[in-house]
Amino acid sequence: MPINTNFAPAESLIYKGWYVQQRRKKRNRLPVSITQVFINLESTAGAYYLLSAPWAASSDFELECDFATSTAAVQIIFGYSLGQTSFMTVEADGTLRVKISGVSVTSTETFADGSLHSLRVARVGAAVTAYVDGVVVLTASSGGTLTLDSIGQYVNDDPFNGILSNLKLTDITTPANSLEFELNNLAAETETNNGVTLTYKNIALDVRDTYTLVDGAWLGSELWTYGDYTYTGSETAFFTLLGSDDAGVVTIGADYVWSWTQGVVGTAQSRFKVGGNSDGQSVSGSFSGVESAATDTQLRYQAGPNPELSAGTTLTNASVKRKIEVAS
Secondary structure: OOOOOOOOOOOOHHHHHHHHHHHHHHHOOOOOOOEEEEEEEOHHHOOEEEEEEEEEEOOOEEEEEEEEOOOOOOEEEEEEOOEEEEEEEEOOOOEEEEEEOOEEEEEEEEOOOOOEEEEEEEEEOOEEEEEEOOEEEEEEEOOOOEEEEEEOOEOOEOOOOEEEEEEEEEEOOOHHHOEEEOOOOOOOOEEEEOOEEEEEEOOOHHHEEEEEEEOOEEEEEEOOOOOOEEOOOOOOOEEEHHHOOOOOOOOHHHOEEEEEEEEOOOOOOOEEEEOOOOOOEEEEOOEEEEEEOOOOOEEEEOOOOOOOOOOOOEEEEEEEEEEEEEOO
16 A cells, blocks of 8 residues: 555654655666657658648648758658649758748748758748748748648659658648648558558658657667778778668768777878768777768778778777757
8 A cells, every 4th residue: 555645744754764765766767768760751762751631721720840951952841742832842052932822932041951940830811930940931921722742742743852750730720630740650651640641652661760869969770780890901991881882871961970999000090081082071099979971971091192091900889870960
């Protein structure tokens, strides 16, 4: 039977015993990791999400999602498979464009920076307002019915390249018409909400990953498969993740966190480059947390007439993970 402390005096043994129990529980609590699945849509694969029936709002509404991309191209966030009357895009210059019932307006700010942004587009009456990370980025005036059925493309064109998640389509006038989808299935190909099914189209399994929130950024699962690596002096002077260039390794902005402990044997200086032979970030010694913005996912030794990699150089405790910065 649980101890009832409601009427126990503070100086009683019953109360003191209960108090000690609570203190122990607090001390024994372990920190809980915050995780989330993100899916990196590949525009080259024509990846997107499709609703089983068009979603329409004739009056007040809100559209919400999180998005991240660093691609310099027109790419659809919300769209309709049968027309271009209403849609939302990230433009080739990184600006946000919103078109509602034929009325189009574009932001001056740019958002194709690889960071994870929150987007909300709201209409009250005819007043349309778009917010990114809680800040107003554009306004317009447009009535008429908004119709959407595609997330990540429209009329089979301009697919999104990056991350879309936490989708909400809210019909403020008719709440029963609202929909929510997390866009976070690691294996399943559909989500269902309020009688509507959202289907994953052309979305491979290897672009779905579980991320952990670490110091304000999302880090994906471990991609390093080589264990400890030692350079013997005879093999090719570079190696790639997962066996070949970009094989199954797709990120927004090719943004990774690399870390390892480097041990050097011999007198020659050892230096590695994250990226290709002529690009990437040059690093040497022991270090951690080096980030690469290179489009190449290779790890090479420093190029030059005298290769700066000595036989016996080892990398231990190596780690490579995808990284998603969260916009401030």
